[in-house]
Amino acid sequence: MSKPLSMPFAERGSPSEIERGNAFQPKFDEHGLIPAIVTESGSGVVLMFAHMNADALRLTLDSGVAHFWSRSRSKLWKKGEESGNLLSVVEITTDCDQDVVCLSVNVAGNGVACHTGAKSCFYRRVNVVAGDVSTIELVPTSRS
Amino acid sequence: MSKPLSMPFAERGSPSEIERGNAFQPKFDEHGLIPAIVTESGSGVVLMFAHMNADALRLTLDSGVAHFWSRSRSKLWKKGEESGNLLSVVEITTDCDQDVVCLSVNVAGNGVACHTGAKSCFYRRVNVVAGDVSTIELVPTSRS
Numbered sequence: 001m002s003k004p005l006s007m008p009f010a011e012r013g014s015p016s017e018i019e020r021g022n023a024f025q026p027k028f029d030e031h032g033l034i035p036a037i038v039t040e041s042g043s044g045v046v047l048m049f050a051h052m053n054a055d056a057l058r059l060t061l062d063s064g065v066a067h068f069w070s071r072s073r074s075k076l077w078k079k080g081e082e083s084g085n086l087l088s089v090v091e092i093t094t095d096c097d098q099d100v101v102c103l104s105v106n107v108a109g110n111g112v113a114c115h116t117g118a119k120s121c122f123y124r125r126v127n128v129v130a131g132d133v134s135t136i137e138l139v140p141t142s143r144s
Numbered sequence: 145m146s147k148p149l150s151m152p153f154a155e156r157g158s159p160s161e162i163e164r165g166n167a168f169q170p171k172f173d174e175h176g177l178i179p180a181i182v183t184e185s186g187s188g189v190v191l192m193f194a195h196m197n198a199d200a201l202r203l204t205l206d207s208g209v210a211h212f213w214s215r216s217r218s219k220l221w222k223k224g225e226e227s228g229n230l231l232s233v234v235e236i237t238t239d240c241d242q243d244v245v246c247l248s249v250n251v252a253g254n255g256v257a258c259h260t261g262a263k264s265c266f267y268r269r270v271n272v273v274a275g276d277v278s279t280i281e282l283v284p285t286s287r288s
Contacts, residue, residue: 091269116163124237133206
């Protein structure tokens, strides 16, 4: 690992520090991961959802290109490395508890964020058929 | 439990069914939870991030009001029940893997989604100071 990757993030402070402070103290879960929401810069459309370990988060902050931890492949994942659809980070925000990050990005290449070829991974709406919660279907959205 | 709550969701199908099908087969993790991203209807602003168990998801679909599972309190959580800032669900989408849901909502009451009083929980931007990734600070955003 290079130096920036091995550098840990700040220790978690008091609840007040975490909620109100200006120190970045991200919380990684028992698997060493933090959830990351990815939205399209400008439109705000939610494109995808993934996880980062500390190295992925550090690399993302350092390079300006989104990196994640692939849970299925158990490896660092530079999103778009194969497809060319790299995610160029415009802004990263964190929430009150600092246990989630939200990335605003521009998608390079052909602008597609989902491996299925859809612009966004959220291309289906959950529809309760005729108001009966026992009958639920998925319906394509305009983001399909 | 009432009938709607005890009704399970569909079993997970093949990867193709999950990605391409119209059957809702949400994946709950080892804790019985699915992540839920909450955005504001219209603006698309990401308001908060939480988790749902099957009952919370079923209740949300049935009532049109967002329910979550509070991990800190280990109980079903009708968001806004005390503050009055209930989340009225306009649309629920799910992602390619059906292991995340995304809610588009209108916030009732005074329109505030975060317990800190901010409209959105994502009220701070992660700022790499002078391009040096060893120095990171949080900076208020316009969503503060």
